[in-house]
Amino acid sequence: MSDVNETYPHSWYMPPSGVERGAFATNYGDPLTPYLAAKEETYRISPEDITGIPPIPIQPIGFGDAQRLICELGGDAAPDEWQGSFHCKYNYGGPGFKNTSTFKESDVQMNISNYGEVRNSSNVMGVIRGSVEPDRYVIYGNHRDSWVHGAIDPSSGTSVMLELSRVLGTKVKQGTWRPRRSIIFGSWGAEEFGLIGSAEYTEQYLPKLSQRTVAYINVDIAVFGPRGMPSVQNVIFQAAKQVDAPGVDSTSVYENWLKYSNRTSPEHGTIPRMGYLTGAGSDYAAFVHYLGITALDMSYTYDRSKTNARIYPAYHTAYDTFDYCSKYIDPGFLSHQAVARTAGNILIRMADSLVLPLNCSDYAESLEDYLKTAVSLYQEKLQTWNISMEPLQSAVANFRKAATQMDQMIHSSDLANETPLKVRKINDQLMLLDRAFLDPLAFPDKYAFRHVIWASSSAGKSTFPGLADAFASAESPGQPSAWGKVHYHLSVLSQAINSAADMLVEVI
Amino acid sequence: MSDVNETYPHSWYMPPSGVERGAFATNYGDPLTPYLAAKEETYRISPEDITGIPPIPIQPIGFGDAQRLICELGGDAAPDEWQGSFHCKYNYGGPGFKNTSTFKESDVQMNISNYGEVRNSSNVMGVIRGSVEPDRYVIYGNHRDSWVHGAIDPSSGTSVMLELSRVLGTKVKQGTWRPRRSIIFGSWGAEEFGLIGSAEYTEQYLPKLSQRTVAYINVDIAVFGPRGMPSVQNVIFQAAKQVDAPGVDSTSVYENWLKYSNRTSPEHGTIPRMGYLTGAGSDYAAFVHYLGITALDMSYTYDRSKTNARIYPAYHTAYDTFDYCSKYIDPGFLSHQAVARTAGNILIRMADSLVLPLNCSDYAESLEDYLKTAVSLYQEKLQTWNISMEPLQSAVANFRKAATQMDQMIHSSDLANETPLKVRKINDQLMLLDRAFLDPLAFPDKYAFRHVIWASSSAGKSTFPGLADAFASAESPGQPSAWGKVHYHLSVLSQAINSAADMLVEVI
Numbered sequence A, B: 001m002s003d004v005n006e007t008y009p010h011s012w013y014m015p016p017s018g019v020e021r022g023a024f025a026t027n028y029g030d031p032l033t034p035y036l037a038a039k040e041e042t043y044r045i046s047p048e049d050i051t052g053i054p055p056i057p058i059q060p061i062g063f064g065d066a067q068r069l070i071c072e073l074g075g076d077a078a079p080d081e082w083q084g085s086f087h088c089k090y091n092y093g094g095p096g097f098k099n100t101s102t103f104k105e106s107d108v109q110m111n112i113s114n115y116g117e118v119r120n121s122s123n124v125m126g127v128i129r130g131s132v133e134p135d136r137y138v139i140y141g142n143h144r145d146s147w148v149h150g151a152i153d154p155s156s157g158t159s160v161m162l163e164l165s166r167v168l169g170t171k172v173k174q175g176t177w178r179p180r181r182s183i184i185f186g187s188w189g190a191e192e193f194g195l196i197g198s199a200e201y202t203e204q205y206l207p208k209l210s211q212r213t214v215a216y217i218n219v220d221i222a223v224f225g226p227r228g229m230p231s232v233q234n235v236i237f238q239a240a241k242q243v244d245a246p247g248v249d250s251t252s253v254y255e256n257w258l259k260y261s262n263r264t265s266p267e268h269g270t271i272p273r274m275g276y277l278t279g280a281g282s283d284y285a286a287f288v289h290y291l292g293i294t295a296l297d298m299s300y301t302y303d304r305s306k307t308n309a310r311i312y313p314a315y316h317t318a319y320d321t322f323d324y325c326s327k328y329i330d331p332g333f334l335s336h337q338a339v340a341r342t343a344g345n346i347l348i349r350m351a352d353s354l355v356l357p358l359n360c361s362d363y364a365e366s367l368e369d370y371l372k373t374a375v376s377l378y379q380e381k382l383q384t385w386n387i388s389m390e391p392l393q394s395a396v397a398n399f400r401k402a403a404t405q406m407d408q409m410i411h412s413s414d415l416a417n418e419t420p421l422k423v424r425k426i427n428d429q430l431m432l433l434d435r436a437f438l439d440p441l442a443f444p445d446k447y448a449f450r451h452v453i454w455a456s457s458s459a460g461k462s463t464f465p466g467l468a469d470a471f472a473s474a475e476s477p478g479q480p481s482a483w484g485k486v487h488y489h490l491s492v493l494s495q496a497i498n499s500a501a502d503m504l505v506e507v508i
């Protein structure tokens, strides 16, 4: 790896000067205007009151500089776990460099030219008004800014969005098609600095977005590997079955996906594995966590059996270029095409289906999965504190029962021949399901995280995030009083899941 | 007044032993389960962590005891403003009683038998499923508990509710009528201890109530004098015009009301005066302040030219009895009947009208009124701190423009011949208008107050409550840093009003 002949332009790995940038803020959105849209006249907090920005400055460097610094460090040998891929012995470096180094007696001086500055950024929006339900929105978005050239992040996604808007826009202008529901395209600004464009958009339009949005589709680093609320799994599968895998005529995207990444579902057997939107990695964050809008995100993925890279190596470097993309990421841009076809298929299903293609039984399966993990990790210990998990179990059971009822109702009805208001009633139940999981008070220490199922968590368990975090705090030394918070969060969670179940049962 | 021959049973004034009770908590709902429904298994905070209960115990007494204690107090003469209606000179009482008093050398000993106790309380619910839009709720409620006998508070309102449910229930059972939307009757428990039944109900069912409720109608101490969101003024007027005033055949409730309490509206000229729901005086509180549901409240009123009593004297005493009510409050129960007819008329209009009878232009008028007051009270001072009221002015102007547009759209459309989904779109805009004024972070120090227009305020100004309170704090000595909070709240308020305006403009 430290041989330049093994790196770009000879392979997809970074040359010595490749440096990955990144935003390290824990909050998303404009740091000066929490919970308020950053308009010209909006009140701004003092810069010293900004929270969520790490106090230690970070300067990423390329492996060329890193190798030089690491291999010339003196002092005792570092432990085995610290030894890395440079062809040298890694030392603690305390103090200074080796006596044999040309750096000996030298200090490292870093000249950093980062500075803070307030800059304008714009979202560019496009709209197709729906023909039958203009007051229902399907939002499709990606950011437009990039760290350097950004051929893949975000332009692969942006090219997909532009192509979709071109194709759909042409049909609308020709008068040959108009979606049942309204479609809103959002090209967000300032994503790389903390999802600022999309977060400010949701802050500015919260009530109407929250009341009218059917789904948010995010395609940033396009090339597949989707994540989303469990209720969108089925519509992604349907779309993926109708699109050929890139460069393979007789294999669908679905079959290809199933081959590389799968799981066993109690209800569906072996199916492709779809991730959850538990973090704030791209512009879906505000839609999912702040507004509780059903969402999905497609992002770059690759055959993980061939590499252990966390993501494509040029990610957030100056090498994320057209040349790199066309040589190493998607020669012939066939994956771009397959993603555009899949995402477009999903978009049209969301916007045009009489009944929204959202499946609440798949949501139940995920909740049951989270519950199972929670019970196995926490129940025994919680019993010793006299905290019962029964209310949570009963809430999940209520949700499953309500989802089954809803599914049966949809399948047993001839909805195409039902009154428009009966169909609308069902669609509203499906659309607003995720909103019922919101609790603005559930995570007082997490900025704009309100969705009790998908909020970020530091506990690293595949279960309800607030419960996992509360349990981890309570277990840390000297925190016995924190068991009350675990009990409290169990009530928050049970109430939210029961509320979501209530959305699905017959309305009165 | 201190002559027993002038008091009940000889007049409506209280006899010497009449004692008014009351709840003094500043928060509403069960104090042990903030923001969570108080179910069996819900996490309860420690009793010592309860907030919003005054630390000084209060023991109200009747005027018989008060006269004895006040008139026998010794010490210097109290100031003129302290002198009252007992036929004696009021003294400071420092220390002790007069030398001539039989109490001289005595202390007052109070034996108080108040105690805290956890008790169960129930809401009793009744439901009529809507025929066309079952997923839209009109909720009609009143409490069932009382301090003592409660003939007027709450039984006057409860008798109205029972009569309405009897009449409507009979029609539904006969199969001669079923409302377009669902009607939910709520007989709330534990109102007198802090609106507990209704508040817990909203906590338990928040998402579905907030997404589906068209209006909440509260009739507690029935006899008229309504308050509500400005958007309900028109439907109350329409109903009041169709009902005869109690005991007067040729005068409508509307004309009678106009005579006793009126104001000049820029748009409508002289009209009856309707109050706002700015406090938490009855079970509308959680619907208005926590859920942002359009609401109205009818409560006891009387000809204020004939008395300066704050409310009927038997209020919250043991004398609130059938005898008292039938003699002094509503002989012949004609006002009960008029209220039932008016409230029923409103209920049916809310539940049955094709287009919801909510008028957003009347809302605009109230916002303009609040704005005018705010500008005249605050603008000059705010300018000295470089804080502009322009964003607020422009938000109110946006709201007015959007309301006019919405009104024109409704009036220029032949909605009876429009598609069901077009009518539903308009109704959703009207129904959800108040939701757009909610901000769960606007009042961090006020329990469950989220509606930025109608929240309670301690500043006592007829304008935006958060602005008035923030201004008052900033003006208090030693608080110059609090001007930032005024600026912040102006942004909160402008964003909320703009969001509400956004609900009314064409949906995309």
Ligand SMILES: [Ca+2]
Residues within 6 Å of the ligand: A029, A030, A032, A033, A034, A035, A036, A037, A038, A199, A200, A203
């Ligand atoms: Ca902001």
Ligand SMILES: [Ca+2]
Residues within 6 Å of the ligand: B029, B030, B032, B033, B034, B035, B036, B037, B038, B199, B200, B203
């Ligand atoms: Ca509660």
Ligand SMILES: [Zn+2]
Residues within 6 Å of the ligand: A143, A153, A154, A191, A220, A221, A282
């Ligand atoms: Zn990106």
Ligand SMILES: [Zn+2]
Residues within 6 Å of the ligand: A153, A192, A316
């Ligand atoms: Zn990026």
Ligand SMILES: [Zn+2]
Residues within 6 Å of the ligand: B143, B153, B154, B191, B220, B221, B282
């Ligand atoms: Zn009452």
Ligand SMILES: [Zn+2]
Residues within 6 Å of the ligand: B153, B192, B316
């Ligand atoms: Zn009362």
